[in-house]
Amino acid sequence: MCGAYSWLDCRAAYEITPSGPNQPIAKGSCIEPKIGQWDKINAFVQQVSRGGVQRMSQYSMITDPMTSCGCFECIAAVLPSTGGIMIANREFAEMTPCGMKFSTLAGTVGGGQQTPGFIGHSKHYINSRKFIAAEGGIRRIVWMPTMLKEEIKDNFIKRAQELGLGGEEFLAKIADETTAATEEQVLEFITRAGHPATSMEPMF
Amino acid sequence: MALTGLEIFKLLPKTNCKKCGMPTCLAFAMQLAQKRAKLEDCPHVSQESKQKLAAAAAPPMRKVVFGRKDAQLTVGQETVMFRHEEKFYNPTVLAVTISDKLSGNDLNSRIKAVNSLQFERVGTKIGVRAIAVTNDSGSPEPFAQVCAQAAKQACPEPGRGGWSRERRANNSPADSSTSLGTSLALILVTESPQAAAAALKQIKDTAGTPLLAAATAKNAEEMAKVAKENGCPLVAKAESIEALADLSEKIKAAGVEDIVLNLSTGSLKEKLYNMTRMRVLSLKKVFRPLGYPTVSFVLGGSPEQQMAEACSLICKYSSIVVVETVEPYAILPMLTCVMNIFTDPQKPVQVEPKVYAIGEPGENSPLMFTTNFSLTYYTVESDVEASRVPSYILVVDTEGTSVLTAYSGDKLNEKTVADAMAKGNVASLVKHRKLIIPGYVAVMSGKLEEATNWEVMVGPRESAMLPKYLKEVWK
Numbered sequence A: 001m002c003g004a005y006s007w008l009d010c011r012a013a014y015e016i017t018p019s020g021p022n023q024p025i026a027k028g029s030c031i032e033p034k035i036g037q038w039d040k041i042n043a044f045v046q047q048v049s050r051g052g053v054q055r056m057s058q059y060s061m062i063t064d065p066m067t068s069c070g071c072f073e074c075i076a077a078v079l080p081s082t083g084g085i086m087i088a089n090r091e092f093a094e095m096t097p098c099g100m101k102f103s104t105l106a107g108t109v110g111g112g113q114q115t116p117g118f119i120g121h122s123k124h125y126i127n128s129r130k131f132i133a134a135e136g137g138i139r140r141i142v143w144m145p146t147m148l149k150e151e152i153k154d155n156f157i158k159r160a161q162e163l164g165l166g167g168e169e170f171l172a173k174i175a176d177e178t179t180a181a182t183e184e185q186v187l188e189f190i191t192r193a194g195h196p197a198t199s200m201e202p203m204f
Numbered sequence B: 001m002a003l004t005g006l007e008i009f010k011l012l013p014k015t016n017c018k019k020c021g022m023p024t025c026l027a028f029a030m031q032l033a034q035k036r037a038k039l040e041d042c043p044h045v046s047q048e049s050k051q052k053l054a055a056a057a058a059p060p061m062r063k064v065v066f067g068r069k070d071a072q073l074t075v076g077q078e079t080v081m082f083r084h085e086e087k088f089y090n091p092t093v094l095a096v097t098i099s100d101k102l103s104g105n106d107l108n109s110r111i112k113a114v115n116s117l118q119f120e121r122v123g124t125k126i127g128v129r130a131i132a133v134t135n136d137s138g139s140p141e142p143f144a145q146v147c148a149q150a151a152k153q154a155c156p157e158p159g160r161g162g163w164s165r166e167r168r169a170n171n172s173p174a175d176s177s178t179s180l181g182t183s184l185a186l187i188l189v190t191e192s193p194q195a196a197a198a199a200l201k202q203i204k205d206t207a208g209t210p211l212l213a214a215a216t217a218k219n220a221e222e223m224a225k226v227a228k229e230n231g232c233p234l235v236a237k238a239e240s241i242e243a244l245a246d247l248s249e250k251i252k253a254a255g256v257e258d259i260v261l262n263l264s265t266g267s268l269k270e271k272l273y274n275m276t277r278m279r280v281l282s283l284k285k286v287f288r289p290l291g292y293p294t295v296s297f298v299l300g301g302s303p304e305q306q307m308a309e310a311c312s313l314i315c316k317y318s319s320i321v322v323v324e325t326v327e328p329y330a331i332l333p334m335l336t337c338v339m340n341i342f343t344d345p346q347k348p349v350q351v352e353p354k355v356y357a358i359g360e361p362g363e364n365s366p367l368m369f370t371t372n373f374s375l376t377y378y379t380v381e382s383d384v385e386a387s388r389v390p391s392y393i394l395v396v397d398t399e400g401t402s403v404l405t406a407y408s409g410d411k412l413n414e415k416t417v418a419d420a421m422a423k424g425n426v427a428s429l430v431k432h433r434k435l436i437i438p439g440y441v442a443v444m445s446g447k448l449e450e451a452t453n454w455e456v457m458v459g460p461r462e463s464a465m466l467p468k469y470l471k472e473v474w475k
């Protein structure tokens, strides 16, 4: 999910070194369908983190979000006043509206830390139906750099249509570095554009 | 539990006013969560938030300071279960007992024996830091008297060499607060409030802040009163973790906040088990009634037994260990153990960058350089010693990294070597202009010759080959 590593890599690594860091985990039974928690996954996470991480959600970036090592292609971060999130990709080296550059953000979310409000993920994953499903998925995205928009465009439009947000139209409602550099400007932009995040429940 | 960045953010004004130096409140909150910023930097945070944040940020284990003004001892405030997670902060204080049944010459020689327990090891002074006067007589007068005399005479002698060859490492595990002062701290071991009060009166002006040991379920209130009046920290002594937690709460309610915990019963195995549980409860569960440093008493048994027991208790997790033996051969291993586990594992151990003379080198002796990572230096040093060729070793400051690491990190290059040569004034030490360099960095020969105008001789790759090299190639 971080983009540096795929499920197949994982499986191959496990087959090469069965006692290595990649292990199959039985999901067990689902205990939190909305945010995506399973009892056996939680037990596994607890054990291998030596109690450092107690629970892990598959579908939430607010409650017990997933952790990452630091290799992720993108970081999603909350933009509190907008009620949405911003996503910065690794190639975007400038300041982002949340007040942190990608490098600072990476220091915040990497290293196996659980940091509610932030997750590291791949570009491809943004278009997944499971992407922060608990918080409302891509409806929450209020800011992305133009280069990221461009890169994921095709599938993103399809996914937006699926959600009834209107394809290109929704993409245009999302601010980028040319239209908004600070949180305040993002808020202004999305309010004017009538972005759905403005009328959603607060994220936290 | 530590708050997450998002939880901290909720307590901030959320105005993005930028006065804290961060572009947004969120960025500031994330910095706070990582302890890279101070809350004071935000001028607008509300009083209520301040309190909430301070409570969450209070260290799970309290810091307790005692001892004389010129040699204060700090214990507690540890943050991790295992050294490799970060580091252990305040080295275990080793104390030796003096019974108040002693008097005259016996007392003098016992104090003298304790005073002499100072050593120098890899360039760092280590030693016993406190005297624990025990109220074996059971009455206040002799106790007060012996305390007074101990307070007056407890003056450690300068370290003795010879236990390990004197070596200079400048990464001392003991920070300045625990560096050797001029006098030892006092621990008053009595469960009689009268004896404690009598002793404290006698030593008021001489002993600084002694540690009072101990309050039990029986005498807690009276002891707390004595401790409070004299402003000294108090040991809480009980037989189980549960009883200890109750007792520390009671003492705290009586107005004494500087508490040290003592688990008084159990075999060594049980003690280790329970001390570990206490540490987990205080650090991981932030259970405040156990969030204090600890003291262990190792009384009785042969010096060897005391040594084994004390070392175990130092490792798991005693802030203070009190022993009976004054045998240097038993004390030194304990001190070494403290030094080992309290050295910061995040910093490589370094030797002072300078010129070291091995044997009695003269103006025609070989000159070679290596880096200031201790392991590297001592390996080279012992190999040069083994060659029996008197030589100079120039140690280049590479921030404690080995030759290849330093080279690849650009900390070992013709400039740093030339600087070190100038600083060490090697041109005046030897007449020749030949410099032997580690074989692994042969590639720097050219540039180094240009930078220094010295002839560069490429030494062996492995220092084990130095004796052969010095005898055959150098000559």
Ligand code: SF4
Pocket: B012, B013, B014, B015, B016, B017, B018, B019, B020, B021, B022, B023, B024, B025, B028, B041, B042, B043, B044, B045
């Ligand atoms: S000074 Fe305080 S209110 Fe202003 S931006 Fe920083 S955290 Fe927010």
